[in-house]
Amino acid sequence: MFEVVDLHVSYGQSEVIHGLSFKAEKNETLAIMGRNGMGKTTLFKSLMGILPSHATKAEIDGDSVNEIQTYQRVAKGLAYVPQGRMIFPAMTVQENIETGLENSTSSEIPEDIYALFPVLYDMRKRKGGNLSGGQQQQLAIARALVTNPKVLLLDEPTEGIQPSIIKDIANVLNDIRKMREITIIVSEQVLSFTMAVADRIIVIDKGRFIHEDLREDVDAEKIKGYLSV
Amino acid sequence: MFGYSMEDVGNIVVMQGFSGLSLFSVLLLMALGLAIIFGQMGVINMAHGEFMTVGAYTTVFLSKMAVEFDIVNSYFIFAIIAAFILAFFIGYFVEYALIRHLYKRPLDTLLATWGLSLVMQQIFRSTFGAKEVSAELPEWLLGSFKPTPDIDIPINGVFVMGLALIVTVGVYLFMFRSRGGLRIRATVQNRMMAGAVGINTQKVDRLTFALGCGIAGVAGAAFTTIASTGPTTGSLYIVDSFMVVVFGGAASLMGTIASAFGIAQAQSILQFFMTSSMGKVSTLMTIVIILMMRPEGLFASKVRK
Numbered sequence: 001m002f003e004v005v006d007l008h009v010s011y012g013q014s015e016v017i018h019g020l021s022f023k024a025e026k027n028e029t030l031a032i033m034g035r036n037g038m039g040k041t042t043l044f045k046s047l048m049g050i051l052p053s054h055a056t057k058a059e060i061d062g063d064s065v066n067e068i069q070t071y072q073r074v075a076k077g078l079a080y081v082p083q084g085r086m087i088f089p090a091m092t093v094q095e096n097i098e099t100g101l102e103n104s105t106s107s108e109i110p111e112d113i114y115a116l117f118p119v120l121y122d123m124r125k126r127k128g129g130n131l132s133g134g135q136q137q138q139l140a141i142a143r144a145l146v147t148n149p150k151v152l153l154l155d156e157p158t159e160g161i162q163p164s165i166i167k168d169i170a171n172v173l174n175d176i177r178k179m180r181e182i183t184i185i186v187s188e189q190v191l192s193f194t195m196a197v198a199d200r201i202i203v204i205d206k207g208r209f210i211h212e213d214l215r216e217d218v219d220a221e222k223i224k225g226y227l228s229v
Numbered sequence: 230m231f232g233y234s235m236e237d238v239g240n241i242v243v244m245q246g247f248s249g250l251s252l253f254s255v256l257l258l259m260a261l262g263l264a265i266i267f268g269q270m271g272v273i274n275m276a277h278g279e280f281m282t283v284g285a286y287t288t289v290f291l292s293k294m295a296v297e298f299d300i301v302n303s304y305f306i307f308a309i310i311a312a313f314i315l316a317f318f319i320g321y322f323v324e325y326a327l328i329r330h331l332y333k334r335p336l337d338t339l340l341a342t343w344g345l346s347l348v349m350q351q352i353f354r355s356t357f358g359a360k361e362v363s364a365e366l367p368e369w370l371l372g373s374f375k376p377t378p379d380i381d382i383p384i385n386g387v388f389v390m391g392l393a394l395i396v397t398v399g400v401y402l403f404m405f406r407s408r409g410g411l412r413i414r415a416t417v418q419n420r421m422m423a424g425a426v427g428i429n430t431q432k433v434d435r436l437t438f439a440l441g442c443g444i445a446g447v448a449g450a451a452f453t454t455i456a457s458t459g460p461t462t463g464s465l466y467i468v469d470s471f472m473v474v475v476f477g478g479a480a481s482l483m484g485t486i487a488s489a490f491g492i493a494q495a496q497s498i499l500q501f502f503m504t505s506s507m508g509k510v511s512t513l514m515t516i517v518i519i520l521m522m523r524p525e526g527l528f529a530s531k532v533r534k
Contacts (some may be wrong), residue, residue, distance in 0.1 A: 048425055074427035088418040099415045104425035147427050
């Protein structure tokens with residue numbers, strides 16, 4: 001279980017995340033939805049320790065991940081798929097995935113990763129920078145998965161990806177949850193994608209959570225209202 | 230040509246070419262360390278030459294010890310290792326005390342490391358004196374081959390070349406076949422993301438910098454076999470080494486090798502037929518022109534960014 005209490009993030013003097021609290025259960029997919037500039041990426045970066053933040057509590061299964069370095073948070077079970085994917089462009093696909101094995105006892109990529117992403121196996125000798133957007137997204141997810149996370153954070157995984165691949169990514173996320181029973185937190189603007197993966201939806205606006213729904217209870221029109229400009 | 234017979238010209242090209250190869254080896258060793266520090270980390274380390282001098286003085290000091298204990302024939306291998314270790318740890322300390330505070334300010338690193346190089350030069354001068362000193366070379370490094378009566382190939386040159394080859398292969402295997410190399414490359418390509426896949430990037434920086442300095446130390450040990458060492462020895466090579474790294478394309482190992490070879494050979498052969506400064510000028514002009522056409526260096530890798 002991933003629990004965060006009273007998270008504040010500021011850029012210099014101006015606070016942009018105003019005391020967010022949330023809990024996500026094991027084997028639950030939580031979607032954070034909101035328009036551009038509402039604080040989704042800032043929230044994710046601060047959860048990873050990339051941006052300085054202040055929280056009363058941030059813990060995974062009772063183990064604190066508050067106020068420690070990014071790489072230590074990864075060792076404690078957080079994994080991150082950033083917006084824009086940020087794979088290592090000059091490294092081969094295989095090397096990209098291997099970077100995630102830092103805390104693993106084995107130096108081999110587990111077989112289930114290639115089973116989940118067969119296209120990455122075919123492309124394993126290619127440079128990451130020469131893959132298409134959708135393939136890079138899969139690579140970024142694979143790289144995060146080999147760190148063996150308890151909580152997987154995905155920041156706008158559908159951004160700039162063609163609709164047919166978006167469906168594939170939704171299927172992959174559902175497969176991952178079935179296989180590993182982990183917590184997945186995904187930030188999104190596309191409601192159809194969210195409805196395909198999430199158990200619960202939270203809407204973020206100007207650094208505050210303003211609405212929360214289980215998937216069953218979602219009123220699509222209302223959420224769309226929050227997302228439209 | 231210039232009053233030489235064809236045969237003379239052939240011999241001169243072979244011998245100058247070979248002396249170019251010795252220069253190439255030292256430049257390559259220097260540039261390898263620099264390619265790791267500058268090409269990978271983006272730190273302009275003006276004190277890199279002084280780390281080479283550290284290695285050279287270590288070798289000279291050990292050679293004096295070796296003379297006392299009468300082990301001149303076998304000390305040299307240990308001197309290379311000692312030069313690496315000493316330069317490595319000084320580099321480790323410098324990164325910790327100075328460089329890590331300046332990663333986001335490249336121009337300040339340039340000034341800070343230049344200051345560091347002046348400090349180190351003065352320390353050498355105060356400790357070892359301003360006069361140049363030479364290492365006692367083991368007998369097996371002296372003398373030369375004579376494949377034909379007119380051609381002299383010095384053995385120490387061959388040795389330095391062999392050493393450069395071994396270190397290059399070692400660096401290649403480390404960078405592209407080991408976990409440590411993978412960490413370094415990941416950190417270089419995207420520092421934030423490297424942290425987010427679990428890599429301790431601060432530790433990687435420290436070890437990368439130290440490794441580059443250690444290789445400069447090996448260059449220093451190699452250098453003692455072909456010339457004598459003074460407090461400012463390192464600063465003579467720093468400009469050429471930067472030229473090699475920039476010309477070769479930062480972060481490309483093959484580029485570093487090719488450009489070290491090209492620059493050393495051009496200087497060495499041209500300097501025989503022209504004056505030494507004209508040789509340097511024509512080499513530099515060629516580099517400038519080529520860099521105008523290929524701003525990322527000879528061997529920049531092509532990927533979508």
